[in-house]
Amino acid sequence: MFLKKQKVHKQGHVYTYYRIVESYRDEQGKNKHRTVKYLGKLSDQEVGTITKQLKENRYPFSNPNDVSIPEHKQHTHILSRKVWIPLSLTIITYLHHHPKEWTVAEYDTLMMIKEGQADVQLQGSHFTIKADQVLFCPAGSGVFLYNNSSQPVQLLKLMFQNVDKHASSSWSSDGLATIIPVHSPLEMQRLGKELLATVDQPKELSVEKELYSQLLFYQLLHLIWNQHSSGTEATNLNMIQQATDEVRMYYREEIRRTVIAARLGITPEHFSRIFRKHKGISFTDYVYRWRMNAAKKDLQYSSASISEIARRNGYPNEHYFSRRFKSLFGLSPKQYQSSEKQYATWNYPFTAMLLQLGMVPQAGYLEQWKWEKYHQHLDLSTMIVLHDSLEQSIQTMNDVQPDLVFAYEDNLGRSILEEYVPVQTLSIEHHNWQQQWLWLAEQVGRLEQAHQWLNDWNRQIQQAREQLSSFIGMEETVGIYKIVSEKIYVYGDRRSMGGPLIYQQLHHIPPAIVQEDIIDQNLISKEVTLAELSRYAADHMIVIYYPVEGTSEVALEPVMESLEWQQLAAVQNRQCYTMDRNIFYGFDPCSQEAQLQLWLQQFIS
Secondary structure (H helix, E strand, O other): OEEEEEEEEEOOEEEEEEEEEEEEEOOOOOEEEEEEEEEEOOOHHHHHHHHHHHHOOOOOOOOHHHOOOOOOOOOOOOOOOOOEEEEEEEEEEEOOOEEEEEEEOOOEEEEEEEEOOEEEEEOOEEEEEOOOEEEEEOOOOEEEEEEOOOOOEEEEEEEEEEOOOOOOOOOOOOOOOEEEEOOOHHHHHHHHHHHHHHHOOOOOOOHHHHHHHHHHHHHHHHHHHHHHHOHHHHHHHHHHHHHHHHHHHHOOOOOOHHHHHHHHOOOHHHHHHHHHHHHOOOHHHHHHHHHHHHHHHHHHHOOOOHHHHHHHOOOOOHHHHHHHHHHHHOOOHHHHHHOOOOEEEOOHHHHHHHHHOOOOOOEEOOOHHHHHHHOOOOOOOOOEEOOOOHHHHHHHHHHHOOOEEEEEOOOOOHHHHOOOOOEEEEOOOOOOHHHHHHHHHHHOOOHHHHHHHHHHHHHHHHHHHHHHOOOOOOOOEEEEEEEEOOEEEEEOOOOOOOHHHHHHHOOOEOOHHHHHHHHOOOOOEEEEOOOOHHHHOOOEEEEEEEOOOOOOOOOOOHHHHOHHHHOOHHHHOOOEEEEOHHHHHOOOHHHHHHHHHHHHHHHHO
């Protein structure tokens, strides 16, 4: 048997095909050739491999995978050449004030916000990527990525390529990076999270899970591509955003659909159609819902008359306002003012603070260890514990319709949440934990109770200082170090990893460089290398260790096995204390109490 080449001329082009043939003699004894197998198009390497195998009489091939040519390779693929495959999906974290970092995309890359917001420089201009936007970087393009904010940012980085490496990607015609608006950020986050979950699973997946993973990938591409390819859709979304922004700013005044439509340059009928398509309700109902939620807040906290509250929320006629309010909430405005209020929380600290005050929210985020503590003396059966799905959490809030939801100003999803329920916000950047505690207590009428807790807490702190003075010298320093994925973060006195307790409450002394580089700079933390660690090391080191997923809790981190770590004075003097990362993460009263107890146990026990 041997390999035979055949050239075919079609429409001015020459195509070369191969087949395996064998020789035989016919009935008249003449030499003939007959086809054993059609192979279609082959590369030079494939021709060489198969020719060698035939000479070695290895046909049929011992391993069917030795020839990776489809039976009918000359046929056009049913999906043509516009087929993409995902290469990797990873989480990238930029800590607060991360400097500019030049990033070049090896493959077509999508970057989606998972938490916070990122800064990017494109063609010399600065942009901020938010949760409802995607950064698309064609293969070979480069951008500056950085984080100007004081909050960390996490991005999902999805790399993919055309299944035909020689085909050009239709995702980019100019090869430049671009920011794509997405009208369904919650759906995009859901798809990204589920796709990430399949990536984190063992490599050998069942056929069903493989297909489901591919389905998620294509759903994600379709969601984003619809925005990227449709200028009309992007224009519509921009108009909807302008309309909702106008409602936010001017809902207290008269708002006419015809005026907004004229300002956008479209007919009122077309505006109504696209608004309902994207928001699920009419523009009139959207304004009505926004005004009523604002009125609910005013009725809870304002001393103004009902007539004044009606007027300031866009209803000059008090009787009409009262009738609309009662039809929506089942109570007249006056009845609502005196009714018992139901609250919900959008952030873990606010949930714990309400529970510390003896109030169970209708819904909220809550860590498992805190639930186990509070359920011993509070009935938590009526509380819905929210989970990571932003879309599901917002739907839950819309279902339970609390009188007020407490949230941080810059929290992901807060602006979307405000479209469904009244939201009372506070800046986490400008208020320490005690100020947040007193603010929330005042909002729910428990200020006296909050002050009493603070008085008791200050007495506990004073006693703890006296006890700890026997173990930690006046000149000795204390440092806080988080270790995750072989990275080291040194923490200051702000709201995480026990900083407020250790430095602000117990008055432990940080290393001088920690004071200068982190605390005085008002930073939460700073990443340091293993080589730099000795400069930031303290006499007493609090270590919060985050094991890499898939490893044992007791497995040592490579950092802690290193020579540099073992040579630290705190390690050699056995003054290195590993703390529970769940307890040391928060800064609410419950977390502070648990942190103090753990810290004292390191010495008293």
